[in-house]
Amino acid sequence: MALTPPDQALWWKRPLSRAELGWITIAFLWGLFMFFFMIYWHGAGKQNLSNEAYRISAEKFTARTQAMVDKYKVRDYETKQGVKIPVVHPPAGEDVYLIGRLWQWWPILELEKDQSYRLHISSLDWLHGFSLQPVNINIEIHPGYEIVLTVTPDTSGEFTIVCNEYCGIGHHTMLGKIFVVEQ
C-alpha cells in the first residue's frame, strides 16, 4: 500500500512494466518537442516579444513622450467627460511612446496598417497591464523600465488598451486607444 513501507526491500531494483515505460517515453518526448517548439518559433514565428528594455526615470519617459506628442499631434479626442486627449500620428518606422499611469494610457496613437513601429511603453507609478483588445496582446508594464517592441498592426480599426494589472480603485476605468488606419 501507498501508506505502508514498500513490500520489497529492494523496490528500486524492480523492473518497469512496458506500459509504464512506454508512457514515460512518450511524455518525455512530448516535453522535448514542446521545449524545442518555443525555440523554433523564435526563428519561424512572427509573434515573439522583444527582450529589449531599459531602465528609465518617469521624468525622462514623460519628456520623450511629450516631445513625440508635440511633434506629431494631429487632433484631440474628446472623452465622455469632455476631457481632451491628444491623438498622435507618427510616421511609419518611428519611435512611438506610450505612458501608463493612474488611470490612463496616454496619448492616443494613430498607426498605419502594415507599417512597423518601435513602441516604447513604461509606467510612471505602479504596475500596469497593457492588454490590447480585441487583438489580445498582453504585456506587463513596470515603473522604471521601458520595454521596446517592434509592432506591425495588420488589421485596421479601433483598438482598446485595457489595463489588466490591478492598480488600485480606479483600475477598471483605465483605458487607452490605438487607431489603425489604411495608408
Next chain:
Amino acid sequence: MANTEQFRTCPATGLKVHLPAERLIKANAVAAVLFLAIGGLFGLGVALTRWPAVHLLPADWFYLALTAHGLDVLVVWIIFFEVALLYFASAILLNSRLATPKMAWAAFALMLVGAAVTNVAVLQGTSSVMFTSYAPMQATPMYYAGIVLFAVGALIACFIFFGTLVVAKQERTYEGSIPLVTFGAMTAAIIAVFTIASGAIILIPTLLWSLGLVSHIDSLMYRTVFWAFGHSSQQINVAAHVSVWYAVGALVLGAKPLSEKVSRGAFLLYILFLQLASAHHLLVDPGISSEWKVFNTSYAIYLAVLGSMIHGMSVPGAMEAAQRRHGYTNGLFEWLRKAPWGNPAFSGMFLSVIFFGFLGGISGVVMGTEQINLIIHNTLYVPGHFHGTVVAGTTLAFMAITYLVVPLIFRKDLVLKGWARLQPYLFGIGAAGISLFMMGAGTLGVSRRHWDITFSDAPLPFDYPGAAFLMMGLNGIFAILASIGGIMFIVVIVGSILFGKPAGEQTFKELLFTGEASAVGKHGSEEHPKVPGTLALVAVFFVSFVLYYFVNWKYLSEIWPLR
C-alpha cells in the same frame, strides 16, 4: 522515549496513533476548514460581482474581497490542511511519536495569529493589494507582518515533520523505506522550505519598506522573487494532493502503486525542477532574456510536467490494478464503473485527478509556453487555470480525504450521509465550471482582477465581445454551485465532529477498503495486472493535450506580428 500511554491503536488500520499528534492534526484541520469557509464566502462575493447582470459588490469591497479570498483559501486553508497532512504522513503512518509537540503548538499559534492579523489588515480596507501585493503598491505593515508570522509557523511545522522522520528512523518504528505517501509529503515539505525562504527574502524587505525603513522596492525584482514564493507554494499543493490521491486510493480501494520506483521518481522530479516556475509569471515582463524564460518556464525541458504526467497514469493505474484484483476484470472500464462512487472520499479524489489533469494541467503547460503567454497573461484565463489546479484539484482532494480523517482521527461517524455523497459532485462540477468559463472569458481577452467589464465609469468606450458576458454569467452560476457544495462540506464535517456518533465497524466498512490486504500485498512492479483502462484514459488525455496546445499556437499566429 515516548511513554506508551500516549498512543492508541487504530481499529481500522492497525496503526499506532500518537495522541499529541492526533490533537495537532485535529487543530490544524479545524483551522483549515474555518478559513475555507471565510475565504469561500469572499470568493462567492467576487464571482457574483464579476457576473455583469448581478454586479453585487461596490468597487472597493470587490477589491477587498478579492484580496481576502486569495489569502484565505490559497494560503491559509491549504497550508493549515497541509500541516495536518505532514503530521499525519510522518507520526501516524510511521507509527511514531511526533517530534516536539509543544513546538508544533507554537507553530499553530503563530499561523493562527498571522492569519488573523493579515485578515484584520485586509478588512480594515487599507490593504486591498491582492494576494500578490506587488510593489510599489503598498499595504499596511500589519498585512506583511501577518504573512511573515504565518510563514514562520509553517516553516516550523516543516521542520517538525523532518524531525519526526528522524525520530521514527532512530526509534525503528517502521521497517524498510518510508511509505510512498510519506515520501510525497516529504517532497511537499522540501519544496515548502524553498518556498518559505523565498517568501522571507521578498516579504521582509517589503515589510521594512512599508515601515519606511527601506526606501525603494524594485517592481521587477519583487515579481521575480515573489513568484519563487507564490508559484512554488502551488507546487507544495501539487505534491501534497498527489500524495492524497495515493492515500485515498490505498484506504478506499486497497490500491498499491504500480511501481514504487516510478512514483517516487516522479516526486523526485518535483523536488528537482518544480521551483523554476517563477518564470511562468514573468514571460511578458521587460528585460528578461528568452533563454532564461524558455529554460525556466519549461522546468528544464518539462521535467516537472513529466513528473505529473507519470502520476497521471500511476494514480488511476494503481486503482485499476486493485479493482481488477478484486474481480472487476470485464472490458476496459468495469473497474471504474463498479468503483465506490457513493463514497465521497473516492468520488472527490477521482474527480480531482480528472479535473487537475484536463483543466489545470493542460492549461498550465499551454499558458506557460513563452510566446503563447502573450495572449493569456493577466486575462481571466489565469484564474481559470488555477481554479482548475487549486480548487478542482487540491481543494477537492483535501475535501475527499477529510471524509476519511473524520472517522479515523476524530473517530466520528459522518452525519447527513446523503449530503456527503452528493457534495464532491456539486463542488467538483462547480469548480470545474468556474475554471472552464474563466478560461473561456480569458481567451476572449477579459481582464482578471477587474470590477467592471462594461467600463461604465471609464472615460473611453469599450465592450468585450458578447460571448464574454455569457462566460461571466456561466461562471457566476457555477460559482453558486461550488458554494453550495462548499457549504454542504462544512456542514457535514463540522456537524460530524460535533454531533457524529462514535465511529465503529460499520463506519469503516462504508468508507474504507476492508478486504484482505495481505492477499494483494505481495504484487509489485511487473506482477501487477494489466491496466488497459488507464492506458485508454491516458491516451485521451494526451490527444486533448496535443490538440489544445496547437490550437493556442494558431490563436497566437493570428495576432499582430511583433518582435
